Amino acid sequence: MEKIVAGIITIGDELLIGQVVDTNSAWMAQELNKNGIWVGHRIAVGDVRVDIWQALDEEFKRASIILITGGLGPTADDITKPLLCDYFGGKMVVSQEALENVKKIFEKLQRPMIPRNLQQAEVPDVCTVIPNKRGTAPGMWFEKEGRIFVSMPGVPHEMKGMMTDSVIPALRQHFKLPFIAHRTLLTAGIGESFLADHIKTFEEALPSSIKLAYLPNYGMVRLRLTIQGEDAAATEGLIQAQFDTLKGLVGEWMVTDEDISMQEALGRMLTTRGKTIGTAESCTGGYIAHLITSIAGSSNYFKGSVVSYANEIKENVLHVSSSTLSTNGAVSEPTVEEMVRGALDLLNTDFAIATSGIMGPGGGSLEKPVGTVWVAVGNRQKTLTQKFSFRFDRQRNIELAATNAMNLMRKFLLLTD
């Protein structure tokens, strides 16, 4: 079966000056992959005509599908649409469909339209318009010598709506797509090299149709098996057998055998057990609560949090005793243990997570350097504590503290089963 290769071109000076992190490409790559399309290259270019043209030429040579985002906004630094019109040899015309959409959106927003907004309904006459239900800039579908070029706005939720509703279904119809399957598991508490060494024999014995990838992220390593084949059932059977072996090897380090996050895995464990949770956060500043509540349906097991950044909140709201704070300091085992108890009482949950640490860049001492974090997790009967020493920047220390605290909670849940 022929391998269908896609290229992704993202357009915008903001990508090259570094003021915007490109999250679109990762999302698009995921969607393409799920549908059996491999992404060969991703290119980011500025709002520069010659560079965009060159990127189109390069991808034309090596990809069958070229997805383009950005450069379609209503403001003057956007040059993509006229360029695409020239590239595919068309002329600009008003799309009635796109015009109705622009008018409808402005009616809904009850805002007056300006000429700049109306211009968004102009498209090259050589494209098929892709409806944009979430914004005013229409998408455009071009075909050239067997290649498909799709241009979409750079605003993530507009692009995502278009991809899901129109682009993916149209691509599935246009190409005869191979079958691709992935199996992913998440590990925590073991470094990449040690994990690789631990599963070396397994990796070496993998059939050539299966590929293993290591994806380290914030103290966790995701392992992904990928297979490509023509027969869905046989392919699924083959990868599942290897995945089961891998799970057995990874054992206690495995957080979940699904492609989900730590917070989602924790949420599922709580849901299964019919239990509730709350957090008492100092150094993580509400980040654990944010991660937990970023999952839809988390209100079924998450009741709330106290972010006790100041010591007086630890004392007055969570009832950590003043002698504990003065004797041991805020970053200490007794403090996080008392925070867990305070959270259980105040929030009336079955379980609680507590964190206290020094995230940097300031606030460290010889005894308690930046990166020192105490975590406690527990229920009314028992608490489990762990001390961590991270050695990174503030943002990463916060990420690592949150991830490791949730992992400790997960282990506690397993122990109390």
Added chain:
Amino acid sequence: MEKIVAGIITIGDELLIGQVVDTNSAWMAQELNKNGIWVGHRIAVGDVRVDIWQALDEEFKRASIILITGGLGPTADDITKPLLCDYFGGKMVVSQEALENVKKIFEKLQRPMIPRNLQQAEVPDVCTVIPNKRGTAPGMWFEKEGRIFVSMPGVPHEMKGMMTDSVIPALRQHFKLPFIAHRTLLTAGIGESFLADHIKTFEEALPSSIKLAYLPNYGMVRLRLTIQGEDAAATEGLIQAQFDTLKGLVGEWMVTDEDISMQEALGRMLTTRGKTIGTAESCTGGYIAHLITSIAGSSNYFKGSVVSYANEIKENVLHVSSSTLSTNGAVSEPTVEEMVRGALDLLNTDFAIATSGIMGPGGGSLEKPVGTVWVAVGNRQKTLTQKFSFRFDRQRNIELAATNAMNLMRKFLLLTD
């Protein structure tokens, strides 16, 4: 003056399958830009020899500096180092400097070394080793026909350490760099097209050496002026004059005239006034607290939060009256007003922000559809409330609610001055 152009190549299947968002490129682009180096292209390729080779060839043709990240880890899916060795016509040798570094790190971690770790000290004999203070994989500096190629690990904090300590200083020394200046301001509460229309005359009259860019993000629009010149003083004077005019035009929509975030702008306002703040969060689930505490030094003005996800927490901890909740519901103006009062009392702060809403995908009704958010901000004398109707996915609704809540707080601070 000659324009120095850089290309960025990121390597790794994880970038093309979309499991990792590439944050390295944006950061590298920012650093290069600050130093007068323009990024022309960013390319992401998989762990595929022919693709990496082709990317090197393409960038060789159009850039003077090529920065490469990824593909240097200790595991088997990494093929970058031997490829670079072939590309630059060298042979692999053990670098004593890199070997000492690997040993030192493992001693510090008190972990045993395995052969895989020692292999990391091998480098092509045609490169200059760039020390990695934060990890085991060394960086590599190659020169070929006047171009500089730098290969760094993909782990963000390792790459950042190398860039700051070694790569940027070496590039500054190697090239005669032009002077580039930026001025950035952040607006909120006005859409991109309306802003563009409002400052149309200004934009058209800008001297050709100055470029204006619109960078929309989560209900805010950042405006950036960029100038490039040879004389630092004259260039700075010219851009500052235009920036002052722009600030006057943008007026009340301006959040800050510095290239900082909403939460940093809010933090500076509180610091100047010597005031403290806390939050009572329902639908934002601790995200506002997280954003505020992501800023170093926030403990000077942020005391804490109550995340009252469950109604019983609103009632028992924040003392929202049960009749308010039963009569108006949790997502209502009276509820968020009482949440502000509850937070002020419990957290003992000068100001408080409260949010309650329906983030989706579930939980909406005809009367209160998904995206309905009530925000209240205030002090002991007064509260200010606003209702929002967002129409996006859960993640974006949370982002928008947090940003708009902080913006309302900012306005309240200005009103009470």
